[in-house]
Amino acid sequence: MTVPASPSTHPDAGWWRQAAVYQIYPRSFSDATGDGIGDLPGATARMGYLSALGIDAIWLSPFYPSALADGGYDVDDYRNVDPRLGTLDDFDAMVAASHDAGIKVIVDVVPNHSSNRHVWFQAALGSAPGSPERARYHFADGLGVNGELPPSDWPSHFGGGAWTRVVEQAGPNAGRPGQWYLHLFATEQPDFNWDHPEVQADFHTTLRFWADRGVDGFRVDVAHGLAKDMSLPLRSKPQLEILVDDGSDPLFDRDAVHDIFTGWRGVLNEYDPPKAAVAEAWVPFTNRRLMYARPTELGQAFNFDLLQAPFDAAEFRAIAEKCLVEAEASGASSTWVFSNHDVVRHASRYALPDGSTLEDLEAWLLAGGTVPPADLGRGLRRARAATLFMLGLPGSAYLYQGEELGLFEVADLPEASLQDPTWFRTQHKVKGRDGCRVPLPWQRDAANFGFGGTPWLPQPDWFAGHAADAQDGVEGSTLEMYRAALGWRRKLQTDESLAWLSEPAASVVHYRRPNGWEVLTNFGAAPALVPSGVDPAKVVLSSGVPATGTVPAETTLWLAP
Structure with missing residues (x-):
């Protein structure tokens, strides 16, 4: 399938190329209803703050109906709003307020997996092996004498295995353990079968649904994971990392995924200006990552190089040089990011001793942020310097809510409050991502720091000094630095x-x-x-x-x- 790049001459067609995009994790941004969960009306109410910050777009993490087994990335219904977060009318009001403020809207789309409550998966569970309902997911017979072993040794990203066995509800084996289904993430997140035409058609419908409601672009979750080699016997996958650069990995970054996104580009180009898209593709090989960013596919792909780099002059310069060359070669613009909802905040990463590894970081989290002791002054100083280095570069900049307040990771959350599936599936060996998702502090002296009701994750006392109103108008504060930088960035854009x-x-x-x-x-x-x-x-x-x-x-x- 070949889809030409859009011939659009709309003056807004390239808005995304050097945009400053602010990620909103809705449950933790602002709670307008007082139930302790951030919501869409809360985001709408903060539009003046976002406008004053100087961003060009917001990226809204999933707000769809969900059991929250993975923070909303387990989606029950791709074309609706979780009632705890609002309604479709609330969504429309938020988009209108955003556009009135001159801010574009990007929404998360989660195509690798649904939730186990999705109507399709419930139909699959209620149908017999080999049924059309099961064909939309990856069901397989188990190994062993009675199928008691999983079909392969594939691991889940959240710990444990990637297969769960079902008790059959239909057919001759009803009431007995039966087939297994694939979930590369949580048990509650069964993977779609992207070879199935109904899956492809349904996501085209989803893209049009949100585009018709005024959405300007899409962030594509796990973009590199949709195409899978399920031919028997299933090949061994002893590690999660992509180890090949030729598209032959059985689970990730397969060549067939690009046919899928070529089809998506055809949908996105139905609009004028065309809808933007950015791939979350954790692909370590440059030649592979650039394919997602081609104008005939999604148009942009995150590079996480700076996020993974130490605070080092040679590394930062080499990464910037490399990524700018890559972006030019692909026809895209580069993307820059230091923090998001999946990683420890960069002010905390930079506060750890130089040379700290990912394993050191996980050990630090397990120790509640006490061992080794973090130099928070140095961490914030480096984070501010890194951010200004990045905001001066050509390309789009992705900012994570709260980094403009200089927030650190909340590393000492009580164990009883933790909700990340990684914590549970690793038997409490990996703490997970809750520490970067703690609801934001808006007012120093207000209850719950002005967030709303009692937050779904507890806020630490030190949030008071980082609250938005504690920094508003204060020369040298991190908030004012971000405002000034984004203001100058717009004036000096080139x-x-x-x-x-x-x-x-x-x-x-x-x-x-x-x-x-x-x-x-x-x-x-x-x-x-x-x-x-x-x-x-x-x-x-x-x-x-x-x-x-x-x-x-x-x-x-x-x-x-």
């Missing part, structure tokens, strides 16, 4: 190129955009002299305390033309 003015090994990374806008980041632990030829009088923004003639340690400066 084409998607830059020139490096520093040597690759320098601890101060210095680049210039074509209109003369310059960015200097000192990654070192000591102040550095302002490079020769740079006029300190042109500094309009600093992530740290300015010092005449120097770039302070772990600080980024912006210089206007």
Whole structure:
């Protein structure tokens, strides 16, 4: 299937290329109804805050009906709103308020799996093996004498195995253990069979449903996981990571997935301007990741390179250089991100000792954020510097709610409050993602910090100093830094190129955009002299305390033309 890139000449067709996108995790953003769960009216009520922040778009994490087995990524109904979060009318009101504020709307779409409460999966459970109802998912007979062993050794991303056995409800074996179904994530998230034409057609309907309601784009969850090799015997998959770069992995990043997204692009191009899309594709190989970002497919793909990198001058520069070249080659623009709903907040990651690994990070979480002790001052200083480095780059910037308040990971949540399925499926060996999902603090002195009702995850006392009203109008606060940066970014927006003015090994990374806008980041632990030829009088923004003639340690400066 070949779908040409859209010929649209609409002036808004490329709005996404250098957009600043703010991710809203709805349950934790703002609660308008007082039940302790953030909702769509709460998001609408905060539109003035988002407009003042200076973002170009919001990305709304799942708000669909869900049992919340995985924070809303277990979807019961793809074309409705969870009643705890509002109604379709509330959604329409939020979109209208967003557009009135000049803010685009991106919604999450979750195509790899549904919830086990989805009408299709319930029909599959009530039907016999080999039925048309089961063909929309991946059901298989088990191994062993009586099918008592799972069909393969595939692991779940959340711990444990990726197969669950059902008790048959129909057919000659009704009431007995029967087939197994595949779920690469939680048990409550059965994987769709994307070879089935009804699955493909239904998601086209879903895309049109939200596009017709005014949505401007889609973030595609687990975009690399839809196509699977289910031919028998099932091949072994001893590790979750993609280990090949030729599309032959049985579960992830298979070539067939691109036919699926070519079909999606055909739907997205039915609109003028075309609807935008960005792939969440954890694909470590550049040549593979770029395929999702082609103009004939989704158009953009997240690169998580900076998110995974240490705070290091050489690494940041090398990643920026590489990703900009990749984006140009694909016809897309690059994407930049440091935090989201799935990872420890970057102010906390940077607060750990240099050289800390993912295993160290997980151990730190299990210790409640106490071992090793985190240097929170350094973590926030580095996070602010990294953010200004990133916001100066060409491409789109994805920001996670609360990072503009300088929030850290809430690493010491009481075990009784934890809800991430990873915590339970790993038998409490991996703490999971709840610490970055704690509801936001809006008012220092209000009950529940102005979030609404008693939050579904407890807020720590230290949130008071990070509340939005505690930073509003305060010179040097993280909130005011974000506002200033996003304001200058809009004023200085230019084409998607830059020139490096520093040597690759320098601890101060210095680049210039074509209109003369310059960015200097000192990654070192000591102040550095302002490079020769740079006029300190042109500094309009600093992530740290300015010092005449120097770039302070772990600080980024912006210089206007």
